[in-house]
Amino acid sequence: MKHLILSASILALGAASPALAEMELSVYTGWQTSPHSRVKGTYPGTGAQYNALIGWEGKSFEMPPYYGIRGTWWRTERIGFGVEFTHAKVYAPAAERSAIGFNRMEFTDGHNLLTANMMYRWPDQWKTMTPYVGAGLGVAVPHVDVTTTTGFKTLGYQYTGPAAKLIAGAKYDLNDRYALFGEYQFSISQNEAELTGGGSMKTRIITNALNFGLAIKF
Numbered sequence: 001m002k003h004l005i006l007s008a009s010i011l012a013l014g015a016a017s018p019a020l021a022e023m024e025l026s027v028y029t030g031w032q033t034s035p036h037s038r039v040k041g042t043y044p045g046t047g048a049q050y051n052a053l054i055g056w057e058g059k060s061f062e063m064p065p066y067y068g069i070r071g072t073w074w075r076t077e078r079i080g081f082g083v084e085f086t087h088a089k090v091y092a093p094a095a096e097r098s099a100i101g102f103n104r105m106e107f108t109d110g111h112n113l114l115t116a117n118m119m120y121r122w123p124d125q126w127k128t129m130t131p132y133v134g135a136g137l138g139v140a141v142p143h144v145d146v147t148t149t150t151g152f153k154t155l156g157y158q159y160t161g162p163a164a165k166l167i168a169g170a171k172y173d174l175n176d177r178y179a180l181f182g183e184y185q186f187s188i189s190q191n192e193a194e195l196t197g198g199g200s201m202k203t204r205i206i207t208n209a210l211n212f213g214l215a216i217k218f
Contacts, residue, residue, distance in 0.1 A: 022074040026181065028213025032066045033058045034090045037204050043101060044152035044197025050100045056090040056205070064089070064109055068185075068211065072119055080119040084136055086165070086187065087112055088207050101149050109143035111205055113163045113187055121171075130179075134167035140189035140205070152197035163189035171215060179215040184208075 034056035043050050060066040066089055072082035092105035115136030122131050140163045146154040169183025187207045195201055 021076070023218040024072045024074065024080075024215055025218070026070040026072070026213055026215040027067070028069075028181075028183075028211040029065060029067045030060065030209050030211035030213075031058075032060045032088050032207055032209040034088075034205060034207045037206065039092070039100075039105070039201060039203040041195070041200040041202050042198070044148050044154075044195045044199030045150055047198070052096065052100045054092045054096050054105070054203070057093060058089055058207070059091060059108075060089070060209075066110070066209070068213075070117070072117070074119075074121075077123050078121055080121070082117050082119065084115050084117050084138075084165075085112065086115075086185075088187065088205075088209070090205055090207075098149070102146060103149055104145055104147040105201075106145045107142035107191075107205070108145055111140065111142045111189070111207070112157075113140055113165065113189060114138045115163060115165055117165075117167075119167075128173040130171045130173070132167075132169055132171065132183075134165075136165045136167075138163050140191055142191065142193070144193045144195075144201075146193070146195055146201065148195075148197070148199075152195065152199065154193070154196045154199075158193050160191035160193050161189060163187060169211070177217050179217075181211075181213055181215055183211045185211055 036055045040051040068086040070084040072080040074080040087110040089110045097105040115138030117136035119134040165187040171179045171181040173179045193201045
């Protein structure tokens with residue numbers, strides 16, 4: 001599902017911009033973490049309420065890995081617009097999820113964010129180095145993987161709420177077409193998932209990521 005959403009978004013962007021000044025495709029991976037957030041909702045099968053503070057784990061380099069892809073249409077030398085798909089991950093630690101009756105509680109295939117971005121750059125600021133910043137608004141479409149200690153299992157993609165991100169980084173040009181980049185990326189999303197057995201789960205997920213990747217100009 002996430003690959004279809006990403007492909008459609010990038011194709012739509014290209015189709016809507018026949019007078020393209022410069023298209024840039026960026027792919028990245030990196031180290032992604034997520035701070036504590038409160039998880040609450042209705043426990044499947046019983047209707048009981050639960051509420052707990054969860055210290056999410058990112059596990060960026062375990063399968064499936066953390067990654068992202070971004071398409072940017074630079075309308076001018078400094079201003080660009082585009083779309084971005086980020087495949088982040090969050091796992092609830094065993095002791096914390098067990099305390100509220102869950103064997104599994106994670107978004108690991110993944111905590112998928114799709115955003116429309118606005119980017120701003122300072123070209124040739126330091127010879128071949130170009131600093132940039134960006135912001136995006138969009139939606140969270142995570143793969144919800146939740147199993148209760150009583151046997152109710154929820155597994156699948158859901159639209160869970162709005163998302164936003166902030167980006168700051170720098171790009172190093174290898175030549176006229178290829179560049180390497182490093183960046184910090186912050187994201188926040190409000191998530192409300194439905195659980196099998198009449199349950200629910202609400203949580204706000206924040207991620208902090210240090211990304212590195214390759215950009216290709218067209």
